[in-house]
Amino acid sequence: MPFPAERLRRLRRTPALRRMVRETRLTPDQLVLPLFVRPGQRIEEPVESLPGVARHSVDRLVEACRAAAGEGVPAVLLFGLPEEKDAEGSSSWSADGIVQRAIRALKEALPELVVIADACFCEYTDHGHCGVLTADGTGVDNDPTVANLARQAVSLADAGADLIAPSDMMDGRVAAIRRALDGAGHQQVAILSYAAKFASAFYGPFRDAADSAPAFGDRRGYQMDPANRREARREAALDAAEGADVLMVKPALPYLDVLADLRREFDRPLAAYHVSGEWAMLRAAAERGWIDGDRVLMESLLAIRRAGADWVITYGARDAARLLARGWSE
Numbered sequence: 001m002p003f004p005a006e007r008l009r010r011l012r013r014t015p016a017l018r019r020m021v022r023e024t025r026l027t028p029d030q031l032v033l034p035l036f037v038r039p040g041q042r043i044e045e046p047v048e049s050l051p052g053v054a055r056h057s058v059d060r061l062v063e064a065c066r067a068a069a070g071e072g073v074p075a076v077l078l079f080g081l082p083e084e085k086d087a088e089g090s091s092s093w094s095a096d097g098i099v100q101r102a103i104r105a106l107k108e109a110l111p112e113l114v115v116i117a118d119a120c121f122c123e124y125t126d127h128g129h130c131g132v133l134t135a136d137g138t139g140v141d142n143d144p145t146v147a148n149l150a151r152q153a154v155s156l157a158d159a160g161a162d163l164i165a166p167s168d169m170m171d172g173r174v175a176a177i178r179r180a181l182d183g184a185g186h187q188q189v190a191i192l193s194y195a196a197k198f199a200s201a202f203y204g205p206f207r208d209a210a211d212s213a214p215a216f217g218d219r220r221g222y223q224m225d226p227a228n229r230r231e232a233r234r235e236a237a238l239d240a241a242e243g244a245d246v247l248m249v250k251p252a253l254p255y256l257d258v259l260a261d262l263r264r265e266f267d268r269p270l271a272a273y274h275v276s277g278e279w280a281m282l283r284a285a286a287e288r289g290w291i292d293g294d295r296v297l298m299e300s301l302l303a304i305r306r307a308g309a310d311w312v313i314t315y316g317a318r319d320a321a322r323l324l325a326r327g328w329s330e
Helices: 005-012 015-020 058-070 098-109 142-159 173-183 201-210 230-242 253-265 276-287 293-307 317-325
Strands: 031-037 044-046 054-056 075-080 114-119 163-166 190-197 246-250 270-274 311-314
Touching: 005 015, 031 058, 031 098, 031 317, 054 058, 058 098, 058 317, 075 098, 098 114, 098 142, 114 142, 142 163, 142 173, 163 173, 173 190, 173 230, 190 230, 190 253, 201 276, 230 246, 230 253, 246 253, 253 270, 253 293, 270 293, 276 293, 293 311, 293 317, 311 317
Parallel strands: 031 054, 031 075, 031 311, 075 114, 114 163, 163 190, 190 246, 246 270, 270 311
Antiparallel strands: 044 054
């Protein structure tokens, strides 16, 4: 005779019992806050399609990071909006580039903050693609782009970045970045690889924030097909073999199956990016009263953690940290 169903409920009866048997836990130490830095001073420019998110000048970025660190968020992921763009995105490896200036300011003001620098070119090129175009101008040329990524990575490490996060999806870029970092004396700088970055429709608000929409075509020639699960495992295996210290899945919620696959196969840290479209939809529905925004945020982050992520990159990092500080447990 099967056990009565109500026996399964005994340990759900009170909040204290539920906390005692909880299998997946979320803490501020697992959260990474993405931030956008732009030229100028005393600027905090809201992004209309990303509620609660702004583009900051370096001085205001430092203030935002100080506030986030005070709330318990240990790490930030930086994206830059340069003053000038060109066909290669050369300002991305300038010692005086916008992200390089931001890193130096953050390391001076908040030396314990973990600073992760995105390495890519879509924000820096005048065509909006993630690298050097082929001779016919119809796609991205892999090997010259990888060479430029290595230059960008060294420049970001020179400025003080703790981790370099290549998001371009070029073949061989992790190995090239590792060689370049080691050759420049940055053996201690880690690589957070966007190992499985899908060609997703969830990135729209980010492209508004970073002014990075492609001027023609799309990025399906280098980002992954959303239909492919086994290929994601091959991508992750290649990045791990090339020296990635942390592997990332992006987006997060639509790809929890991929995240769970990588958790089973790899013993190194995993990150997942709760991307701009996921955040914008959550906030828009909450503002209309259709959902409880706090509960949906925390449930989403727990789902990402449950699938296997050690770190969650989310625009809701500060919101989640504040909720956890107030004792959130339901």
